[in-house]
Amino acid sequence: MSGDDSLRAVFARHRVRLLLAVVLLLLTMLAGVGLLGLSGGFLTAAALAGALGAGTTFNFFSPSAGIRALTFVRIVSRYFEKLVGHDATLRIARDLRVWFFRRALPLAPARLGGTRTGELLARLMSDIGEVDGLLVRAVGPLLALAGIALASIAVAAAIHWPAAVALLLLLLLIGIGVPLLAVHSGDAGEAERARHRTRLRTLAYEGLEGAADLAALDARDAWRARVDGAARQLAGDDHRRRGRLIAGNVLHSACAGLGLLAMLWLALSAFQDGRVTAPLAAALVFLTVALLEVAAGCGLAWQALQSARISAGRLQAIVEQPPSVSDPAHPRPVPASPATLSFEQVVFAWPGESRRVLDGIDLQIRPGERIAIGGDSGCGKTTLSALLLRLWDPQAGAVRWGGVDLREVAQDDWHRHVAWLPQGAPVFAGSIADNLRLGQPQADEARLWAVLEQVRLGDWARRQGGLSAWVGENGATMSAGQARRLAMARALLRDAPLMVLDEPTEGLDVDTAEALLVDMAAALGPRSLLMITHGHLPDGVVHRQYRLQRGRLLEVGGEAQG
Missing domain, CATH: 1.20.1560.10 (ABC transporter type 1, transmembrane domain)
Structure with a gap:
């Protein structure tokens, strides 16, 4: 440029x-x-x-x-x-x-x-x-x-x-x-x-x-x-x-x-x-x-x-709006995986507001560990994932990967280490393969079929006519559960060491949601997971659950921080 x-x-x-x-x-x-x-x-x-x-x-x-x-x-x-x-x-x-x-x-x-x-x-x-x-x-x-x-x-x-x-x-x-x-x-x-x-x-x-x-x-x-x-x-x-x-x-x-x-x-x-x-x-x-x-x-x-x-x-x-974050003049390399993700006394308030959405958050996610964070709407759950993705920087404290502050690495380098499934992840007008390859453009057909099997969409894809089957605008030819599974397959295809899910079961019925979460946990393998959700989680999907309340994390079954 x-x-x-x-x-x-x-x-x-x-x-x-x-x-x-x-x-x-x-x-x-x-x-x-x-x-x-x-x-x-x-x-x-x-x-x-x-x-x-x-x-x-x-x-x-x-x-x-x-x-x-x-x-x-x-x-x-x-x-x-x-x-x-x-x-x-x-x-x-x-x-x-x-x-x-x-x-x-x-x-x-x-x-x-x-x-x-x-x-x-x-x-x-x-x-x-x-x-x-x-x-x-x-x-x-x-x-x-x-x-x-x-x-x-x-x-x-x-x-x-x-x-x-x-x-x-x-x-x-x-x-x-x-x-x-x-x-x-x-x-x-x-x-x-x-x-x-x-x-x-x-x-x-x-x-x-x-x-x-x-x-x-x-x-x-x-x-x-x-x-x-x-x-x-x-x-x-x-x-x-x-x-x-x-x-x-x-x-x-x-x-x-x-x-x-x-x-x-x-x-x-x-x-x-x-x-x-x-x-x-x-x-x-x-x-x-x-x-x-x-x-x-x-x-x-x-x-x-x-x-x-x-x-x-x-x-x-x-x-010409100023970006919410900027890359350092001399970025450090992102530490190799596996590594620990840690929030250390993180404080954040949205621009123009005095209320602290996050007020001294401490959290560690070790390699292969799966964590879920719940809480009421507006309590700061999505804000936490925004800081992890480095869409914003905390006003105090730090978010670290392998001990390195995310502010010291280039955003593009960091994003290659994260697979993100946002709330309402879209399904685009195109084929099944087109949608999947947004997660990994170089993936061959064998890899695409493998990830479809992981999320239990293999039989459905074959009935539709294979990877070239058209899924329609916003997944018009799919049910809500199938659309979420396809979006999940796209995130899994990135093969990143850390996956971030924001309300992955939003809009799904209870049985579909639980089946999706169980399949997702099995497909993660050694990857770490941070899941933002307010829904019920089946046993074994995550290792620890927290509730975010008044800017602090409360471990379910434990004591509040600070």
Whole structure:
């Protein structure tokens, strides 16, 4: 990865394509403006030659050749401008998503846990969609317009310098003044529009995810009303946005009309005084008409630039959050297995809260030992596993593996020593093999069948058609117990010396849960286990059980710590 991983660097990687697209767009505009100006002058000269009679000299071939050449250049440059511009945009769209994932994933689940999934989805789709079109919708047209303005002013100055001054003032007015006036104070509106767009996507996403619960609670109508309300808010934002754009277009048209009349007066006055010929006077007028045409989309480009800037800020607000933990500058190697995991006087409180969730925890898990920790919801059980996984660091005390503080090792190195089965571990749309190989990508088919047998899914997998059988979105073709067993098989496949299970039987009936735990204990072999659970455990599944209460561990059948 390069040293600069900013949003600006994503665009900088494509600067050659971006520059080429702008140059081609400028060439297209130059050809279009030149074509209209040259045609106007040519038609005027032809009309005058016809009116004045046969004795008048008229150069037919040079202007007509120029018109044909400009037409050809405009067609070719337009084609390649679209080709290069859209190629650059698609590449940027790809790299923006990679950049966002690369920057956001290290924040998961600790930092991203405070952001709703639907909001993240909105940032990934809507905001990146606004930013990746920055070239085609905003920056490219504005830069090309600046280039065509300079070229046109230079041509006008060569013909009649007062016309060049008038053209400069007109272009400053309609190219910068009017658009800025139209989008003035629009930042707040764009930010509000982005928030409402995010809220609508979030509600729609969560409604689809929780459709079964909404139906069971007879809450679909209330939820649909919330979605409709969010849609109306967004529609109102879009209406006001279009209103600002229309007002800008009206002002643009008024200024353009007055500017064209002024140029017509200047051209006629210069012709009447003998300072320019009739064809050149006509060329000034047609040049102005052509510039007004290419500048018509200026307001839309400025609005797109404003929207992209707001969206870029929203993306950066996510990825620039400080990580919950950082790797040391010189990490130590993780001690080889088998090793003892120990919590030593661990204290932890969530950021912004004064209450200590963990208050002086001492715990040792020796190699091959299986420990279960229970307690009421919110007592800190999952927090304990988060510290073990080093998603957060304790404010006091230490978590050690083989005597080495986890803060002294690299997170990636430590995570290779842990197999984690979170609460609600997903089953992904794909084959049985696809789901299993998330735990061990290099596992061969023999190893996959072996782990399926360990969790008693071998016969089921054969009935489905083998390892290539499709399991469906969220395990749609499986029962809840089968889905948990498949997730368990994926964790076992990692073959890590330490396994961490967070509520592994959540949502299962008692018989299914007990069977799963018994099979899991048999499959662990010499591995250590830390299980977070509030359910009943069959005999022999763990060696010791604790209850977490008021930040302290109480061994079931023993005395409280401290």
